Amino acid sequence: MALILYTTAIGLGLFALLQWIWTRRNLYYLSWQLPGPLAFPFVGNFFQLINYHENLKALLKYSSKYGTLFRFWIGTKLYVITTEPSDMEVILHHPNCIDKDDSYKFFEEGFGTIGLFTIQGQKWKRHRKLITPTFNSRSVNMYVPIFNKRIKEFVTTLSSKVDSEAFDVRAAFILVFIQMILDTTIGYNINPEGVNVYSKFLLEGQIMATKRYFNPFYQLDFIWKLTRYPNIAKEVSEYRTALFEKIIKERSSVSEDEKVLFLDRLLKISEENSDFTMEDVKGEGNTAIMAGSDTSTGSLAMVLFMLAMHPECQEKAYNELLTVFPDKDHKDLEVTIDDLSKLFYIDMCVKEALRVFPTVAVIARSARGDIPLRTYTIPEGASIAIDIFSLHRSKKYWGDNADQFIPERFDGGEKLLHPYAYMAFSHGPRNCIGFRYALVAIKLVTVYMLLNYRFTTPLKMTDLNYYSEINLHVKEKLMVQMHRR
Numbered sequence: 001m002a003l004i005l006y007t008t009a010i011g012l013g014l015f016a017l018l019q020w021i022w023t024r025r026n027l028y029y030l031s032w033q034l035p036g037p038l039a040f041p042f043v044g045n046f047f048q049l050i051n052y053h054e055n056l057k058a059l060l061k062y063s064s065k066y067g068t069l070f071r072f073w074i075g076t077k078l079y080v081i082t083t084e085p086s087d088m089e090v091i092l093h094h095p096n097c098i099d100k101d102d103s104y105k106f107f108e109e110g111f112g113t114i115g116l117f118t119i120q121g122q123k124w125k126r127h128r129k130l131i132t133p134t135f136n137s138r139s140v141n142m143y144v145p146i147f148n149k150r151i152k153e154f155v156t157t158l159s160s161k162v163d164s165e166a167f168d169v170r171a172a173f174i175l176v177f178i179q180m181i182l183d184t185t186i187g188y189n190i191n192p193e194g195v196n197v198y199s200k201f202l203l204e205g206q207i208m209a210t211k212r213y214f215n216p217f218y219q220l221d222f223i224w225k226l227t228r229y230p231n232i233a234k235e236v237s238e239y240r241t242a243l244f245e246k247i248i249k250e251r252s253s254v255s256e257d258e259k260v261l262f263l264d265r266l267l268k269i270s271e272e273n274s275d276f277t278m279e280d281v282k283g284e285g286n287t288a289i290m291a292g293s294d295t296s297t298g299s300l301a302m303v304l305f306m307l308a309m310h311p312e313c314q315e316k317a318y319n320e321l322l323t324v325f326p327d328k329d330h331k332d333l334e335v336t337i338d339d340l341s342k343l344f345y346i347d348m349c350v351k352e353a354l355r356v357f358p359t360v361a362v363i364a365r366s367a368r369g370d371i372p373l374r375t376y377t378i379p380e381g382a383s384i385a386i387d388i389f390s391l392h393r394s395k396k397y398w399g400d401n402a403d404q405f406i407p408e409r410f411d412g413g414e415k416l417l418h419p420y421a422y423m424a425f426s427h428g429p430r431n432c433i434g435f436r437y438a439l440v441a442i443k444l445v446t447v448y449m450l451l452n453y454r455f456t457t458p459l460k461m462t463d464l465n466y467y468s469e470i471n472l473h474v475k476e477k478l479m480v481q482m483h484r485r
């Protein structure tokens with residue numbers, strides 16, 4: 001009897017496994033057609049990425065070995081990885097590929113927020129349409145006085161670092177960026193302790209999402225629940241829900257003229273659209289804070305770090321500033337949008353820093369139906385990874401000096417070999433909604449920093465080990481020394 005039961009159970013198990021494999025036959029067929037490293041059943045290429053601190057270098061290595069379109073398995077998930085801009089154009093616009101890869105749900109968990117960055121389908125379409133105007137030039141320009149005030153305070157507090165030991169410019173600037181983003185999104189003047197809580201959550205959130213993303217074992221809920229991370233996620237979510245509820249209450253008593261914040265705009269959208277609920281208001285508010293803080297800080301820090309490493313570029317940028325702001329004393333300076341539009345060289349430095357080190361280095365989409373790509377058909381259920389990092393380092397699109405920081409390559413506008421060869425803010429309907437906001441904020445901080453300080457670093461390009469922990473990080477840290485101008 002036991003033998004019959006045992007044999008039946010094995011038979012049923014085998015049948016279920018074969019059925020599962022059969023439903024996925026198109027994935028295996030595509031995997032077999034595409035080049036890629038040897039993968040093992042159930043774990044896929046997990047072992048090649050076990051040390052995710054090498055993930056970007058691994059992608060570079062694979063793209064030079066297997067070409068610009070190859071496959072990779074993370075657990076039982078098939079990723080088609082492209083480093084070719086024409087593929088990216090097809091993918092980012094294809095109606096079957098508007099949804100983010102399912103693994104983005106780990107961001108929701110890690111950052112404790114559900115909003116534009118991760119939501120899918122019709123809900124995303126509706127939210128994107130309603131929220132887009134809040135990030136247009138007019139809206140962003142209204143934040144410039146708020147940014148100016150906060151940056152000027154920050155310039156003063158930084159003076160204690162003049163001629164002292166080298167410090168991590170990213171860690172130092174996260175505080176000002178979180179505060180700037182909180183000033184403009186929810187108008188919350190957070191104390192230093194609160195800023196630290198936020199920055200801790202930002203980093204923990206990234207670590208959590210990355211761990212689950214790359215490790216198929218952590219993707220199993222019962223294993224994940226044994227780690228300390230679900231408790232941190234709960235803490236993040238509770239902290240932010242309480243903060244939002246308090247602030248939403250306060251905003252209801254503010255006069256109409258003062259309602260200039262991103263949150264005020266979201267509350268207005270909610271008033272006018274019954275399908276945009278208070279949960280949506282909180283989710284989108286939090287999403288802007290989470291999607292905007294570390295990305296902008298990492299990018300700004302990289303701009304200053306690159307200028308510290310390339311003193312001749314820093315001097316060129318400083319001289320440009322002296323022509324736009326000729327007054328010797330910059331104490332009462334109030335930088336305007338018009339001033340920023342005259343800073344062509346600084347614009348080139350920002351673009352170039354984000355080319356060599358794109359803060360968002362890899363993005364991914366999920367195929368919801370067949371997608372023709374080159375001579376292949378990407379079937380429903382496959383994930384497509386867009387490897388921005390390798391594209392930005394491609395010799396084909398950026399020349400033999402692709403690994404070097406040379407802002408002059410953007411001189412005279414963008415003469416790109418392909419319009420999608422530069423992807424720092426992505427392209428297509430799901431590109432970065434906050435790119436204007438980020439660029440204005442980054443350039444404003446850069447102006448004040450370079451006018452007041454000179455930056456140096458002992459590090460060279462070849463010293464750097466970089467990896468993607470959702471955003472790009474450098475193992476050696478972005479260590480700079482600061483000197484008075």
Ligand code: HEM
Nearest residue numbers: 116117288291292295296299360363425426430432434438
């Ligand atoms: C230099 C700083 C920034 C960089 C490099 C950056 C980069 C990106 C990239 C590459 C994407 C596409 C992600 C994907 O397809 O998976 C994206 C999406 C997004 N970004 Fe940014 N971002 C920056 C700053 C900001 C800021 C300041 C905000 C908001 C205040 C923001 C909000 C968003 C949102 C909400 C999305 C999702 C858009 C959608 O799916 O419709 N970002 N960003």
